[in-house]
Amino acid sequence: MQEVEFIWKNGKIIPWAEATVHLMTHGLHYGTSFFEGIRVYETPEGPAVFRLEEHIKRLHDTAKIYGQTITFSVEEIITACEDVIRANKLKSAYIRPIAYVGYGSMLVAPKECTIDLAVAAFPWGAYLGDEGLNNGIDACVSSWNRAAPNTIPTLAKAGGNYLSGFLICSEAHDRGFDEGIGLTVDGKLSEGAGENLFLIKNGVIYTPDSSSSILSGITRDTIITLAKEMGYEIREQAISREALYLADEVFFTGTAAEVTPVRSIDRKQIGEGQAGPVTKKIQKTFFGMFNGTTTGHEHWLHHIAPAASAQKSA
Ligand SMILES: Cc1ncc(COP(=O)(O)O)c(C=O)c1O
Known part of the structure; x- marks a missing residue:
């Protein structure tokens, strides 16, 4: 895996090396994590996330099947994806949002679960080469x-x-x-x-x-x-x-x-x-x-606008 500088976790951008979990995290023991894999492509208009909203909706749907609620809305998670791409200055990437049942109980199905959310983005080439x-x-x-x-x-x-x-x-x-x-x-x-x-x-x-x-x-x-x-x-x-x-x-x-x-x-x-x-x-x-050679599906591309400071200096 190619490491980058930052990860988004529970609302904050933090250094990659600090994005850790406790060993007794529920998701680690019981597989209770809900996640997505999303690609960012380099396009003539800059980095664009492919079908971002559909992926984030599926993340919420996965949690729903398990009777869990991700406290961040679809819009908030979309913003988190944008922020982590900008923070790492990525032109193309693989985004991995992951929500997981956190630390606090070893019961298989705790009555009250803490659902943590992280969003990583890093470069990743062709999966099967x-x-x-x-x-x-x-x-x-x-x-x-x-x-x-x-x-x-x-x-x-x-x-x-x-x-x-x-x-x-x-x-x-x-x-x-x-x-x-x-x-x-x-x-x-x-x-x-x-x-x-x-x-x-x-x-x-x-x-x-x-x-x-x-x-x-x-x-x-x-x-x-x-x-x-x-x-x-x-x-x-x-x-x-x-x-x-x-x-x-x-x-x-x-x-x-x-x-x-x-x-x-x-x-x-x-x-x-x-x-x-x-x-x-x-x-x-x-x-x-x-x-740009296939037209008619531009609505599937979620363009990442440059950071405000970069816009000013451009
Ligand atoms: C088991 C499985 N099936 C199918 C897919 C393809 O899904 P998608 O096109 O939404 O990435 C994936 C990819 O994550 C997968 O893990």
Whole structure:
């Protein structure tokens, strides 16, 4: 991780090195944290946060699923994101807002919880590597399933959910793959350890629906919107495992993974064994939102105005 100077915590900008928690913090023991991953892109008009409001609303929604309230409003957290980007003078970045049940009780579900909130922002390149972004990655279907319905809610982006991702991803790495794909408990496709999954067959784009134990990704929604505008038919539905092997193209989406082509699954080549033509077109349209070549979605970009003092001196 590339360290920066400052982090925002409970309303204040503090030095990175001082952003620590007590060892008896509840979230550390029981996975009771609610978080987001958001990207800041360098655009011709300066740094812009992608779909910031949607991410912060999802953070509040995650807390709501767990019956918790983040005391900072969506607007206040948006301001915190802006402040931490400016404080660290970042042009592009990954933002990590995290709310967690804090110090004070070792009960699994304390009656009164302190919910702390921090927002970090730091530089982060392609999650699955530049090579993967351009030429595709090698994935496998994991022996670990995603959480069953009505166990750990997958529409919540909570710390504890990532124990599933940890198992899926580390098994994939141990077996020599770049990423693992989890199935639902009834053997249908779900998603990658930290990404949503799309496949293309005969020009139609398929993705597991929201009842397939997925996180309802904001990048997933972006790609569905862009692909429909590009004239593709999109089907959100339950998908069998073997459909993956027979797909013409497969790709992952996520804030960290962006749009990453998958060139093989379980050592079976997908399509031509490289980024396919539809995937490439979608990638180009996606990244075009940040260099100005894709228009019509400017409302998804939250521009960070320079700090007042910098404005004066400019
Ligand atoms: C399990 C999981 N699925 C899907 C996604 C993609 O979600 P988004 O596009 O909102 O980043 C993520 C990314 O955080 C994830 O962790």
